[in-house]
Amino acid sequence: MEIMLYLSWVLLLALVSIVFLKKKNQRLPPGPRGLPIVGILHQFTGIPHRWFHQLSLKHGPVMALPLGFTPAVVISSREAAEEVLKTKDVETCTRPKMFGASKLSYNFKDITFAQYTDTWRENRKVSTVELLNFKKLQTFKSLREEEMDVMVKRISNSALEQSPVAVDINNISMCVVSHILCRSALGQNLHTNKVFDEEKIVQLVMEGSLATGHFGFSDFYPGKLGNFADWLFRREKGVLGRMFKELDDFYQHVIDEHLKSLDGPKGTDPSADIVAGMLHLVDKNGNPGSKSNLDQIKGVLMNLFLGGIDTVAIIMIWAMTELIRHPRAMKKAQEEIRAALGEKREKLTEEDLEKVEYLKLIVKETFRLHPSVPTIPREAMSPITIQGYDIPADTRIYINVWAIGRDPKVWENPEEFNPERFMNSDVHFKGQHYELLPFGSGRRLCPAVGMASNIIEFGLLNMLYFFDWSLPHGVVAENIDMGDIGNISFYKKEPLLLVPVKHH
Numbered sequence: 001m002e003i004m005l006y007l008s009w010v011l012l013l014a015l016v017s018i019v020f021l022k023k024k025n026q027r028l029p030p031g032p033r034g035l036p037i038v039g040i041l042h043q044f045t046g047i048p049h050r051w052f053h054q055l056s057l058k059h060g061p062v063m064a065l066p067l068g069f070t071p072a073v074v075i076s077s078r079e080a081a082e083e084v085l086k087t088k089d090v091e092t093c094t095r096p097k098m099f100g101a102s103k104l105s106y107n108f109k110d111i112t113f114a115q116y117t118d119t120w121r122e123n124r125k126v127s128t129v130e131l132l133n134f135k136k137l138q139t140f141k142s143l144r145e146e147e148m149d150v151m152v153k154r155i156s157n158s159a160l161e162q163s164p165v166a167v168d169i170n171n172i173s174m175c176v177v178s179h180i181l182c183r184s185a186l187g188q189n190l191h192t193n194k195v196f197d198e199e200k201i202v203q204l205v206m207e208g209s210l211a212t213g214h215f216g217f218s219d220f221y222p223g224k225l226g227n228f229a230d231w232l233f234r235r236e237k238g239v240l241g242r243m244f245k246e247l248d249d250f251y252q253h254v255i256d257e258h259l260k261s262l263d264g265p266k267g268t269d270p271s272a273d274i275v276a277g278m279l280h281l282v283d284k285n286g287n288p289g290s291k292s293n294l295d296q297i298k299g300v301l302m303n304l305f306l307g308g309i310d311t312v313a314i315i316m317i318w319a320m321t322e323l324i325r326h327p328r329a330m331k332k333a334q335e336e337i338r339a340a341l342g343e344k345r346e347k348l349t350e351e352d353l354e355k356v357e358y359l360k361l362i363v364k365e366t367f368r369l370h371p372s373v374p375t376i377p378r379e380a381m382s383p384i385t386i387q388g389y390d391i392p393a394d395t396r397i398y399i400n401v402w403a404i405g406r407d408p409k410v411w412e413n414p415e416e417f418n419p420e421r422f423m424n425s426d427v428h429f430k431g432q433h434y435e436l437l438p439f440g441s442g443r444r445l446c447p448a449v450g451m452a453s454n455i456i457e458f459g460l461l462n463m464l465y466f467f468d469w470s471l472p473h474g475v476v477a478e479n480i481d482m483g484d485i486g487n488i489s490f491y492k493k494e495p496l497l498l499v500p501v502k503h504h
């Protein structure tokens with residue numbers, strides 16, 4: 001009996017020392033010490049990228065953060081980002097299960113928030129091969145030109161008043177992008193739609209985007225404990241529940257309209273828009289009206305609708321904000337554009353973009369300073385090392401794109417808006433240059449880089465060609481509020497009000 005007791009002790013000691021030695025040999029990233037149970041959650045300031053940035057200045061570019069019971073690491077340098085997104089892309093190409101996103105993505109049946117599963121692979125393939133490719137981009141060219149023309153006419157109406165009134169650039173940008181994406185991706189013409197008008201769509205996008213990043217207890221206390229707390233405090237109800245219902249009604253309306261025409265004598269042309277394409281695709285595998293297929297289509301619709309509209313509008317808004325604060329850059333851009341395109345044009349076409357260079361530098365600089373998605377969430381699927389630090393499996397990894405874009409080790413005078421820094425530089429935003437990652441990189445790179453940058457450049461081209469811009473009476477550039485707000489995508493908090501004057 002005594003021998004048995006003795007042997008059990010030896011065994012226990014051996015086990016403890018194995019665990020202890022293993023932990024001791026691990027080189028975990030440095031980071032702030034947290035309180036028991038909450039970690040450093042109580043210090044959260046509301047804007048993750050700014051908070052992470054402040055902490056990383058003290059703790060370094062690979063920093064461990066105790067967020068409740070969820071291990072997390074924040075990446076804030078180009079080198080570390082390259083190691084995660086390129087060298088360790090296979091191990092980190094899944095997403096953490098986020099509470100708000102789980103509800104609005106129909107339990108991760110989408111692309112953006114889905115874990116690295118077969119459903120993700122299928123949806124991603126459909127979206128890149130069939131829906132967001134270069135050929136499709138060309139198909140909707142005239143539609144984009146038409147909608148930009150509507151935007152110009154709308155701004156012109158304000159400009160032609162005897163004393164021109166200020167227009168809300170936030171609203172103008174959100175509206176034009178909503179029109180383009182709803183028509184090309186969802187087959188919904190908001191000019192004629194009787195159920196969902198432009199105002200309703202803009203409201204849905206803004207509120208829906210915020211709701212997607214809605215935190216639950218389970219984000220920080222995974223498993224039964226967090227789920228129970230979410231249930232107890234009814235985290236799924238309230239804003240999230242209301243948004244889910246409103247968005248679901250919208251997607252259902254879009255799908256119903258398509259299904260109706262699928263039953264019709266000719267059926268819908270699968271290349272008519274993205275929804276038509278998806279319905280044809282799931283139809284090949286079974287009934288497109290089944291609950292599971294519907295959830296999958298709605299999940300993808302959510303990505304296009306919530307992930308596609310505000311991210312694009314955000315960049316247009318920030319570009320105009322920076323230009324009004326930097327009149328020299330505004331003048332240079334307008335002179336280049338007007339000289340290249342000629343005076344007194346009635347309408348612009350996308351081919352005009354090939355004739356201008358400086359505008360594209362402005363867009364790159366805006367991506368650097370104001371990325372629409374400032375932190376990209378990933379999760380380690382297996383243990384990895386980054387910059388010599390051990391990162392255990394299941395650790396959340398946040399790439400702080402916002403902080404990397406203003407790292408003084410990479411960028412000279414990083415806080416300065418200076419489009420010329422990209423002159424004679426091959427640094428691009430398509431995921432191969434890890435100092436500029438507005439669209440991410442690797443397997444999860446945004447599949448709409450081409451479409452998004454095209455709409456942004458063409459939108460700005462129209463705004464800068466047809467109008468001269470000034471601040472409303474009594475407002476000075478130095479006082480423009482540069483604050484941002486959001487949960488996953490972040491937009492300019494205060495609307496940008498500018499007075500347009502028609503150039504000719």
Ligand code: HEM
Nearest residue numbers: 111112303308311312372373439440441444445446448452
């Ligand atoms: C300026 C506009 C946009 C920005 C800055 C942006 C940014 C991003 C970022 C940072 C990611 C995550 C990449 C990663 O994890 O490495 C992403 C993913 C995604 N984006 Fe965009 N995006 C924009 C526009 C769009 C548009 C217009 C659409 C569709 C209409 C779209 C659809 C998606 C989808 C489906 C994903 C998920 C990809 C995946 O997880 O596999 N995005 N985007």
